[in-house]
Amino acid sequence: MTYTQQLSTAQNHSNIRIWTYGELPLPDWIPQHMVGGIEPNGTFMLTTELGRARVHPGNVIIERYGVVWVRPTEEASDFVDELKIDTEPPIANVGPGKARQFGAGGRTKSKTTKTASKAVDHHPRYLPPIGSQPSIEWIHLNRLSVDEVYQRSTDNEASRRLIASIAAKFDWRLCGPLVVSRRTDDTLTIIDGQHRWMAASRRSDIPQLPCCVFRYESIEEEARMFILANRARKPMNRLDDYFAALAAADEDALEIQQLVVDAGLRVARNTSSAAWASGEIAFTAAIATSIRKFGPAITSAVLTNMAVAFPEQKLRHGGAIFGGLVRIMSRPEPDFDPDRLVKALQTKSADEWGAYVVGLKGGDTRAMALREAIMSAYDKESSDVEA
Numbered sequence: 001m002t003y004t005q006q007l008s009t010a011q012n013h014s015n016i017r018i019w020t021y022g023e024l025p026l027p028d029w030i031p032q033h034m035v036g037g038i039e040p041n042g043t044f045m046l047t048t049e050l051g052r053a054r055v056h057p058g059n060v061i062i063e064r065y066g067v068v069w070v071r072p073t074e075e076a077s078d079f080v081d082e083l084k085i086d087t088e089p090p091i092a093n094v095g096p097g098k099a100r101q102f103g104a105g106g107r108t109k110s111k112t113t114k115t116a117s118k119a120v121d122h123h124p125r126y127l128p129p130i131g132s133q134p135s136i137e138w139i140h141l142n143r144l145s146v147d148e149v150y151q152r153s154t155d156n157e158a159s160r161r162l163i164a165s166i167a168a169k170f171d172w173r174l175c176g177p178l179v180v181s182r183r184t185d186d187t188l189t190i191i192d193g194q195h196r197w198m199a200a201s202r203r204s205d206i207p208q209l210p211c212c213v214f215r216y217e218s219i220e221e222e223a224r225m226f227i228l229a230n231r232a233r234k235p236m237n238r239l240d241d242y243f244a245a246l247a248a249a250d251e252d253a254l255e256i257q258q259l260v261v262d263a264g265l266r267v268a269r270n271t272s273s274a275a276w277a278s279g280e281i282a283f284t285a286a287i288a289t290s291i292r293k294f295g296p297a298i299t300s301a302v303l304t305n306m307a308v309a310f311p312e313q314k315l316r317h318g319g320a321i322f323g324g325l326v327r328i329m330s331r332p333e334p335d336f337d338p339d340r341l342v343k344a345l346q347t348k349s350a351d352e353w354g355a356y357v358v359g360l361k362g363g364d365t366r367a368m369a370l371r372e373a374i375m376s377a378y379d380k381e382s383s384d385v386e387a
Contacts, residue, residue, distance in 0.1 A: 238284060290322075
């Protein structure tokens with residue numbers, strides 16, 4: 001069963017209503033949950049059971065009995081399945097949160113090593129440029145096409161979401177020229193930029209796109225250029241993406257930053273754990289997921305507990321520890337004691353807790369392993385108190 005069929009079936013079950021941002025028309029039950037209007041970046045705010053949530057194009061909004069949730073497309077089906085058989089438990093006492101302030105801690109000053117560079121007294125020698133110079137043209141959309149012999153298929157959920165997102169909030173500042181081949185029969189074939197072309201084709205206000213037009217000797221040469229164009233790209237890592245979003249004043253990034261700083265931690269600038277200082281973390285995507293699923297209160301409490309339990313320690317396995325704590329604190333056991341949880345965490349160092357996940361693959365597997373290990377220590381603390 002496809003994703004669309006799964007959600008369609010879910011809408012007929014247990015009074016669940018579902019809408020994907022970008023589809024038309026807008027259901028009449030959406031506006032009653034909106035806070036304000038649609039912002040210039042294409043997002044808007046909804047009031048959910050976990051507080052206000054920001055909705056991006058492509059997100060799925062789920063409603064049941066007047067309560068709404070926001071989920072990315074890839075998480076929606078699993079969430080609806082859970083919703084049909086279960087409901088979220090009330091949030092119990094989750095311990096210290098972001099209201100509790102901590103010192104920023106000692107920041108390690110980086111030492112810059114200055115290396116003397118030797119002057120080069122000759123110009124570097126390069127090979128001659130390959131190929132002929134392109135022409136830069138504005139080309140009408142209906143004159144462009146793609147060759148499915150080598151071009152990537154867009155018949156998949158990821159491509160459909162990307163095209164819908166570009167179309168929903170088309171930004172000329174992000175639309176670089178398409179790379180196009182002018183063939184001997186004067187047809188114009190897209191080598192790089194088909195998602196932008198397909199997104200623009202959905203709209204009525206973008207009749208043409210800028211194109212960098214080349215002439216190639218054969219389809220085989222086009223295909224080679226397609227491979228080189230895609231392999232040459234260096235994808236942004238998760239921390240590059242986060243800090244760029246933070247600099248752009250993205251609301252989600254700002255919220256993550258506030259929770260991390262309030263807990264007494266810092267987001268690392270390097271993805272290599274060997275370069276991290278004490279108190280630095282890199283699991284920004286996991287924090288965003290926790291905020292979306294369980295709200296800022298639980299997320300803040302987990303981060304704060306980590307800062308309290310592991311002061312001045314490197315959190316090389318911080319993501320797994322965070323995942324384990326989220327699973328504990330989002331569904332607390334009866335008579336759950338957050339102070340006892342902190343004491344249980346303090347029975348081992350962060351690296352010793354990390355030893356429980358060495359060799360394990362997958363975020364969920366690692367988080368569940370930490371949950372079981374931490375709860376075992378928590379139960380022992382309970383037994384010691386009773387004794």
